[in-house]
Amino acid sequence: MMAGEGIPTTQRASVLGADLTLRMEQRPVPEPGPGEVLVRVRSVGVCGSDIHYFEHGRIADFVVESPLVLGHESSGTVVGLGDGVDDLPMGTTVAMEPGVPCASCEQCRAGRYNLCPDVQFFATPPVDGTFCEYVVLPRAFAHAVPDHVSFDAAALVEPLSVGVWACQKAEVRVGSRVLVTGAGPVGVMAALAARAHGAGQITVSDVNSERLAFAEELGFATVDPRVTSLSDSIMADVLIECSGAASAIDAGIRSVAPAGTVVLVGMSPSTMVELPVGIIQGRELWVTGTFRYAHTYPTAIDLVASGRVNLDALVSRSFPLEEAEQALTYSHQDPAAMKVMVHA
Numbered sequence: 001m002m003a004g005e006g007i008p009t010t011q012r013a014s015v016l017g018a019d020l021t022l023r024m025e026q027r028p029v030p031e032p033g034p035g036e037v038l039v040r041v042r043s044v045g046v047c048g049s050d051i052h053y054f055e056h057g058r059i060a061d062f063v064v065e066s067p068l069v070l071g072h073e074s075s076g077t078v079v080g081l082g083d084g085v086d087d088l089p090m091g092t093t094v095a096m097e098p099g100v101p102c103a104s105c106e107q108c109r110a111g112r113y114n115l116c117p118d119v120q121f122f123a124t125p126p127v128d129g130t131f132c133e134y135v136v137l138p139r140a141f142a143h144a145v146p147d148h149v150s151f152d153a154a155a156l157v158e159p160l161s162v163g164v165w166a167c168q169k170a171e172v173r174v175g176s177r178v179l180v181t182g183a184g185p186v187g188v189m190a191a192l193a194a195r196a197h198g199a200g201q202i203t204v205s206d207v208n209s210e211r212l213a214f215a216e217e218l219g220f221a222t223v224d225p226r227v228t229s230l231s232d233s234i235m236a237d238v239l240i241e242c243s244g245a246a247s248a249i250d251a252g253i254r255s256v257a258p259a260g261t262v263v264l265v266g267m268s269p270s271t272m273v274e275l276p277v278g279i280i281q282g283r284e285l286w287v288t289g290t291f292r293y294a295h296t297y298p299t300a301i302d303l304v305a306s307g308r309v310n311l312d313a314l315v316s317r318s319f320p321l322e323e324a325e326q327a328l329t330y331s332h333q334d335p336a337a338m339k340v341m342v343h344a
């Protein structure tokens with residue numbers, strides 16, 4: 001293994017305890033094994049799932065039973081190379097793909113590695129995330145990013161990947177009319193990805209006026225369903241649902257033209273949601289869900305590096321690692337907050 005000069009033996013990590021408070025701890029700096037790289041973490045985006053673990057200690061069957069390091073939207077600098085890694089120069093900026101699949105199950109072998117039942121995903125119990133200074137990950141999941149891309153933008157390649165994957169599943173193409181319900185970070189990323197895919201009319205809906213205003217600033221048409229009925233005002237070829245709200249799922253589907261596509265990205269708090277089946281049948285709509293993404297990092301990095309998607313514009317505020325708890329609570333205090341970053 002090759003390590004850069006001055007790598008310490010211990011590092012600072014922000015750790016979520018079983019009492020759901022965050023504490024700074026000293027932890028050992030891991031050593032990259034064969035085929036792995038050591039990354040000095042620089043920027044980590046706060047995701048809704050981090051906030052959820054912090055507030056509730058669980059997401060579905062994933063429960064915080066032992067101390068957990070949060071954070072999975074991350075970038076950094078390569079500072080160590082495990083045996084056999086010879087194609088990623090030290091000092092390279094990388095966007096870290098957070099889910100490492102088993103590589104041998106049926107889904108992995110079919111290339112659908114996001115559906116691997118044994119995926120190890122940063123900040124999903126019991127796997128630690130990146131609210132820390134150093135992490136190791138397999139070389140294949142450390143994606144090189146050109147130097148002119150900021151660490152924040154490199155970190156946000158993760159949620160952009162969610163949007164890129166949704167567009168790929170929806171087969172958004174030149175001229176597609178796209179409706180995105182929910183103008184949170186994921187909805188905005190999906191809308192930006194749709195634009196980069198050549199979509200024509202892109203409309204974004206939300207019930208938060210600040211977020212609608214932000215979407216409008218980015219050049220998207222907006223609809224507030226509290227004021228205007230979606231299905232009376234929009235006819236789309238593609239719905240990318242990014243709110244998880246039952247009413248948005250229903251109204252969104254009713255706004256899709258015959259033979260159109262519905263991609264359900266938003267996760268609902270309840271497991272059961274009613275769908276307008278008659279509309280789906282009568283219009284022969286294609287309906288699918290998405291679970292994270294696969295093979296999207298190179299595309300998403302290219303969109304950012306070429307300037308077609310400006311992720312820096314989505315950063316509302318940054319906090320140092322010691323203030324990770326404030327970063328997690330900040331988005332509740334400011335309804336206009338889009339992406340909050342932690343700088344390690």
Ligand SMILES: NC(=O)c1ccc[n+]([C@@H]2O[C@H](COP(=O)([O-])OP(=O)(O)OC[C@H]3O[C@@H](n4cnc5c(N)ncnc54)[C@H](O)[C@@H]3O)[C@@H](O)[C@H]2O)c1
Pocket residue numbers: 047048162181182183184185186187205206207208211225242243244245247248264265266267268290291292293
């Ligand atoms: N499928 C996946 O792999 C995947 C990955 C990441 C996130 N997600 C999910 O995507 C969703 C969006 O993530 P986010 O980080 O942007 O969350 P977010 O909570 O910041 O954004 C959701 C937005 O939906 C809006 N909304 C609520 N009711 C609405 C309605 N009736 N019509 C229109 N908009 C409405 C909210 O005001 C909010 O702005 C979440 O449910 C998240 O769990 C899914």
Ligand SMILES: [Zn+2]
Pocket residue numbers: 047048049072073158159
């Ligand atoms: Zn996330």
Ligand SMILES: [Zn+2]
Pocket residue numbers: 101102103104105106107108109116117118119
């Ligand atoms: Zn697998």
